[in-house]
Amino acid sequence: MTIASPQDLAVPQPPSGQLQPQGWLRYFSFSLDHKVIGLQYIVTSFLFYLIGGALAGVIRTELVSPMSDFVSRETYNEVLTLHGTIMIFLWIVPVVNGGFGNYLIPFYVGARDMAFPRLNAVAFWMIPPAGLLLIASHFITGSAQSGWTAYPPLSLTTPAMAQVVWIISVLLLGGSSIFGAINFIATVMKMRRPGLKLMQLPMYCWAMLGTSILAVLSTPVLAGTLLLLSFDIVAHTGFFNPTLGGNVVVYQHLFWFYSHPAVYIMVLPAFGLVSEILPVHARKPLFGYSTMVYSIMAIVFLGLIVWAHHMFTSGTPPWMRLFFTIATAFIAVPTGIKFFNWLATLWGGKIALNSAMLFACAFIVNFVFGGITGVALAQVPFDIHVHDTYFVVGHFHYIVYGGTVFVIFSAIYHWYPKFTGKMLDETLGKIHFALTFIGFNLCFAPQHWLGLNGMPRRVAEYDPMFTTLNQLSSVGALLMALSTLPFLINVIRSFSHGAVAGDNPWNALTPEWLTTSPPPVENWKGEAPLVAHPYGYGQLPSAGLPVDQATGQDVWTGS
Amino acid sequence: MPIPPSLITFLVGMALVLAGLWLGQNVSLLPVDASVNAPVYDELFKVLFSIGSILFIGILGLLLFSLVRFRRREGDHSDGAPIEGNLPLEIVWTAIPAVVVLFIGIYSYDIYDRMGGMTPLNDHSAMVHAASMEASATMQVANAATSEEPRVWGGIGVRSDKDILPVDLTALQFAFIFHYPGANITSGELHVPAHRSVELRMKANDVIHAFWVPQFRLKQDIIPGQQTILTFTATRPGTYPIVCAELCGPYHGGMRSSVVVHEPDDFEAWLQKNSPAPPPTASVAQLDVLPVA
Numbered sequence: 001m002t003i004a005s006p007q008d009l010a011v012p013q014p015p016s017g018q019l020q021p022q023g024w025l026r027y028f029s030f031s032l033d034h035k036v037i038g039l040q041y042i043v044t045s046f047l048f049y050l051i052g053g054a055l056a057g058v059i060r061t062e063l064v065s066p067m068s069d070f071v072s073r074e075t076y077n078e079v080l081t082l083h084g085t086i087m088i089f090l091w092i093v094p095v096v097n098g099g100f101g102n103y104l105i106p107f108y109v110g111a112r113d114m115a116f117p118r119l120n121a122v123a124f125w126m127i128p129p130a131g132l133l134l135i136a137s138h139f140i141t142g143s144a145q146s147g148w149t150a151y152p153p154l155s156l157t158t159p160a161m162a163q164v165v166w167i168i169s170v171l172l173l174g175g176s177s178i179f180g181a182i183n184f185i186a187t188v189m190k191m192r193r194p195g196l197k198l199m200q201l202p203m204y205c206w207a208m209l210g211t212s213i214l215a216v217l218s219t220p221v222l223a224g225t226l227l228l229l230s231f232d233i234v235a236h237t238g239f240f241n242p243t244l245g246g247n248v249v250v251y252q253h254l255f256w257f258y259s260h261p262a263v264y265i266m267v268l269p270a271f272g273l274v275s276e277i278l279p280v281h282a283r284k285p286l287f288g289y290s291t292m293v294y295s296i297m298a299i300v301f302l303g304l305i306v307w308a309h310h311m312f313t314s315g316t317p318p319w320m321r322l323f324f325t326i327a328t329a330f331i332a333v334p335t336g337i338k339f340f341n342w343l344a345t346l347w348g349g350k351i352a353l354n355s356a357m358l359f360a361c362a363f364i365v366n367f368v369f370g371g372i373t374g375v376a377l378a379q380v381p382f383d384i385h386v387h388d389t390y391f392v393v394g395h396f397h398y399i400v401y402g403g404t405v406f407v408i409f410s411a412i413y414h415w416y417p418k419f420t421g422k423m424l425d426e427t428l429g430k431i432h433f434a435l436t437f438i439g440f441n442l443c444f445a446p447q448h449w450l451g452l453n454g455m456p457r458r459v460a461e462y463d464p465m466f467t468t469l470n471q472l473s474s475v476g477a478l479l480m481a482l483s484t485l486p487f488l489i490n491v492i493r494s495f496s497h498g499a500v501a502g503d504n505p506w507n508a509l510t511p512e513w514l515t516t517s518p519p520p521v522e523n524w525k526g527e528a529p530l531v532a533h534p535y536g537y538g539q540l541p542s543a544g545l546p547v548d549q550a551t552g553q554d555v556w557t558g559s
Numbered sequence: 560m561p562i563p564p565s566l567i568t569f570l571v572g573m574a575l576v577l578a579g580l581w582l583g584q585n586v587s588l589l590p591v592d593a594s595v596n597a598p599v600y601d602e603l604f605k606v607l608f609s610i611g612s613i614l615f616i617g618i619l620g621l622l623l624f625s626l627v628r629f630r631r632r633e634g635d636h637s638d639g640a641p642i643e644g645n646l647p648l649e650i651v652w653t654a655i656p657a658v659v660v661l662f663i664g665i666y667s668y669d670i671y672d673r674m675g676g677m678t679p680l681n682d683h684s685a686m687v688h689a690a691s692m693e694a695s696a697t698m699q700v701a702n703a704a705t706s707e708e709p710r711v712w713g714g715i716g717v718r719s720d721k722d723i724l725p726v727d728l729t730a731l732q733f734a735f736i737f738h739y740p741g742a743n744i745t746s747g748e749l750h751v752p753a754h755r756s757v758e759l760r761m762k763a764n765d766v767i768h769a770f771w772v773p774q775f776r777l778k779q780d781i782i783p784g785q786q787t788i789l790t791f792t793a794t795r796p797g798t799y800p801i802v803c804a805e806l807c808g809p810y811h812g813g814m815r816s817s818v819v820v821h822e823p824d825d826f827e828a829w830l831q832k833n834s835p836a837p838p839p840t841a842s843v844a845q846l847d848v849l850p851v852a
Contacts, residue, residue: 068812068813072809073809073810073812074809076809077806077808077809077811145808145809146806147806151766151767151805151806153765153766153767153783154766154767154806154807154808157765157766157808158808242782242783242784242785243783243784246784247784248767248782248783248784249782249785282629282639283631283637283638283639284638284639284640284641284642285641285642285643286643287642287643287644287645288643288644288645288649289643289644290644291644291649291653313769313778313779313780313804314780314782315779315780315782315785315787318676318677321671321676322668325664325667325668326664329660329663329664330657330660332656332660333653333656333657333660336652336653336656337649337652337653337656339618340648340652341649343618343621343622343625344642344645344648346622346625346626346629347625347629348629348639348640348642349625349629349639350629350630350631350632350635350637350638350639351625351626351629351630351631352630352631353626353630353631361622361626364618364622365618365619365622368614368615368618368619369615372611372614372615373611375607375611375660375663376607376611379603379607379663379664379667379670379671380667380671380676381599381600381603381667381670381671381674381676382600382603382604382607382667384674384676384776384777384778384779385600385773385776385777385778387778387804388769388771388778388804388805389771389804448588449588452588452589452590452773453588453589453590453773454590454771454773454800454802456771456802456803456804456811456812457804457806458806458811458812459811459812460811460812461812461813462812463800463815535643536641537638537639537641538638538639538640538641539638539641
């Protein structure tokens, strides 16, 4: 597909209008509209989030007492495997990439849709079957018991059928991720509105470009590795089976070659979303645009060469430990640049303390904490003590929950008015925020101490000296579970009863706000606006607002 | 006369650094130290804790200050100042973290070296102990077929030059079994003398396990198909937990044992008491109770 000028695409195509279901039914159809697909991703992965959260509830209930007394030990291992797999592959990765990516990227590049709308729909529709397969397997064959990392030889000796189903499911989800990533790269590089330069794109485009590069480079490695693992299980080959001459450490290298970049596949889009949300609610331009772009690309590069820091206790040679220590610690530099730039964005702004802003600021606090423990973990001697303990569990939940999930909530408060045309209730939003923030810190902060003092991860039973802190952590988990209620009530109730949002309730400058709420099919009734200054807050309207170019009938033209 | 902002910034920064240093020195989050490695580790921990506290409190303070000071007042619909960046500022907050990270990296490398992490175990020690490797008979077919001496993977560990106590460790689902080749003792519990280097030669029979003693600040995966060596010197007599830290199956949480650090004389006594009677084949019956479940 070549660069289509908006005039060509604006011509409606009658057949598609009649064959595609309209109204709410299109959300259950093979829709090609990027906005429908984006919302399909967001809602589907939120349902999986509820399942993954229930599994976390099982884990925290088991850990209330030091004995294994709530579920059987096998079930406990199944639960922790499913929890990790669902939260990573069915919640965080799809929602920040497929969900918000699909909804926002075409707006941001000034396109009517993604570069490959059919591939886009295929990528989405791989997710529900893969997720249902994974969950259904629990009731048919039992589910995998070897953790989301599926290290051999454990994954070769636990029930084979369950492990194979797990592999098929992850392969489907990985395929979906690759299709999505190809689409994002093509859309950002090739579908930009004529006249829109790369360095004028909103930061989320850069984040998605970086993320997609990572996904395209590393996900195939995971797919290949899991295929070899399935051969070991099904055909009794010996790639990773030491009794047949295989090497288990090779699996770890291949697995982490994907799974460390996967962390950035989960957090880089969140960084991008925060870069969109903060300037709008602080009424200031995003500070240091170009350094933000360079730091994303630095994170992408460094993210590919740090995987062995997950293997410092696996008998890796000393030089390798040294190299991966330094590479890992240096990721803190571009990441730090981004955080300082966000703080500078807030400095001197007119900050609206609404739910979106509170969640975004809590993200900064949580992620800085997780980043500091991350730099500590990068140091080999430090890691040797706390590797595979609750310290690590605390650390990565600060990164993926305190980081990404807080941003997801922030983004929902920010873009819900665009999705539905209705505002979310601020009081319920603030209750949701307070419960989530307190519950999250109560749940995961004590886990650092537990890990330092001798509690390994992935255990159903533990030393009774750790009981009190584990109970505290479980109380935090309960608060987090409860915090979902005001959110769900808010989202469902506001859909029918919420205040009417109007086209641009936040007076934002990025292109998705320069159309109706919800936007029409193909995004703008008229020509796509050319937004050369997506963060031009605090300037004269004539300089900041592309009013003269934004000629669409419904384009917001206020001050 | 108003206090100049630069002075306030300076004073706040100083207070922050002092607070961080104080926290690092006075807040202890770690269990008791019981090996030569542990005090070295704790030194690193204090440095990381101080730097981390300074950064975290500083950023948290800056954020909270901004949220209060620059909050949007009722009825104010104007925008903030149109500041899009500041190159000197960007250079400062690129350079300072880079220097800090580089410092931490070099410092932790030094710590790692002092903990014995850079000892080239693959060369001479593999030869020295090749003879004692009856393990190689049961080790992997591929290893035995392709190389004369099985490859030994080094874990971390300080090794003193005087006499080293070798102990064989076999990990299996779901127990650690220790064997003292000199005294021909097999035990489910590790007994070691204080102030003498112990060399654990570790192998796994089924899946990956990990040997972790939190009070020693040491952990090493025990990997099927690769014999691994971990050296440590205990310092403080007492009983400490040995924890399996790698998911190894349903009873992973129950795969625990203890290490008992004796005074050197007490250790000799323990050896005497537990050495089997002359027919060495009886040693298997000497197995202590395995801490399964």
